[in-house]
Amino acid sequence: MTLTQFLLILKARWWVALLALALTVLTTLGVSLYLPKQYTASAAVVVDVRSPDAITGIALGGNVNASYMATQVDIINSDRVARTVVQQLRMDQSPAIRADWQEATRGQMPLVDWLAPLLRRNLEVRPSRESNVISIQYTGADPAFAAAVANAFANAYIAVNLDLRVAPARQFAAFFEEQTQAARVRLEGAQKTLSDYLRESGMTSADQRLDVETARLNEISSQLTTIQGLTTDSGSKRQSGQADTLVEVISNPLINNLKADVARTEAKLQEASIHQGPNHPTTQRLQQELATFKAQLDAETRQVISSVNTSYQVGRQREQQLQAALAAQRSRVLQLNQQRDEVLVLQREVDAAQRAFDAVSARATQTNVESQANQTNVSLLTAAVAPLDHSKPKVFLNLLVSVFLGTLLGVGLALVLELIDRRVRSAEDLTETLGLPLLATIAQAKVRA
Secondary structure: OOHHHHHHHHHHOHHHHHHHHHHHHHHHHHHHHHOOOEEEEEEEEEEOOOOOOOOOOOOOOHHHHHHHHHHHHHHHOOHHHHHHHHHHHOHHHOHHHHHHHHHHHOOOOOHHHHHHHHHHHOEEEEEOOOOOEEEEEEEEOOHHHHHHHHHHHHHHHHHHHHHHHHHHHHHHHHHHHHHHHHHHHHHHHHHHHHHHHHHHHOOOOHHHHHHHHHHHHHHHHHHHHHHHHHHHHHHHHHHHOOHHHOHHHHOOHHHHHHHHHHHHHHHHHHHHHHHOOOOOHHHHHHHHHHHHHHHHHHHHHHHHHHHHHHHHHHHHHHHHHHHHHHHHHHHHHHHHHHHHHHHHHHHHHHHHHHHHHHHHHHHHHHHHHHHOOOOOOEEEEEOOOOOOOOOEOOHHHHHHHHHHHHHHHHHHHHHHHHHHOOOOOOHHHHHHHHOOOOOOOOOOOOOOO
16 A cells, blocks of 8 residues: 555545544543542652761672662562551551451451552652662552651651661670670689689699799709718718828818827837837826827727718718608699699680680670661651642543544554445556556546536
């Protein structure tokens, strides 16, 4: 079909197209006027994604802005927010709503769960493309009710958003509170174990006591070394058997005086024996004096040797005592070392338990503060007010659409009628219909009045 044929068909059946257009426009106008008026109230909230989070201190990057805003839109459209709106507006306490709910569900479904999807049907959430503002629109037959629901959705979204941010902190706070109690029990147990061990072992300051005992051990060892040296020297003098070579004998002044007296008396005796004879009284007196000096010398020498033996015996006894004391002191020091090591192990356990308790306690305090937060990054930008003009139905827009659809319907109806009742309206129609060449055409005569 050519454009000329199409225009000829429209020219011939213009009344059909005009009738279809008129019927469509009139029907649309009647329906638009008959439909109840709907009012749309709009509230706006702003989401701050640039500032650091007040709870976690983490700032969202620009890459997650789009997904974050999409998530916020999904939260507003969720049943949880809708149920919160029902509770805020106390719609579940309305007798009329309860009657409709009873009739629709017969009590087999919770009223709040039944109302939430109904509210979401007339809800429209529109995020802004170039900003962090989200528009919450609600459409209803009552303008005041539409404004109240829009504001309720905005407030419910803020409350749910805060609860979603605080809920993990509350869970962590409860978890860390339990861990804090367990860490406190472990710390108290470790401290009690250390205290009991110190009390049983009688230790107050392990390092200071060990230093004292070590110094005492070193002193006993030094005394033992000295005594061993003296005992060895006394034993050597005792085993030598030569009293004249002993230092004590050589250095004894009394023995030296007696030796001098013996030598002097021997000289006098020898002189008297030569000049006066052995039976002379002087000689006999000198012999008696010499015997007396030698007896005194022997007695003093034996006394010195006896003192050496006594010194040796005393040294041996002292050496044995010091060896026993050294062994006992060494055992004491070893025991103190073992106790000190045990105390250090217990002290490290106490320190580890203290560090664990401090870390868990600090985390518990932080999560507890986070769980009590009442601030969120969402705030109400514009509250909804009752609209004065209705938003639906849009009569002018509906008429424009009806004109377009009526025109299409009229043209289509004219074409359908033409296909049912085909007419020859041009030379092209005759040629196509008969399949014969066209020789000539007769122009239409003009009728003069």
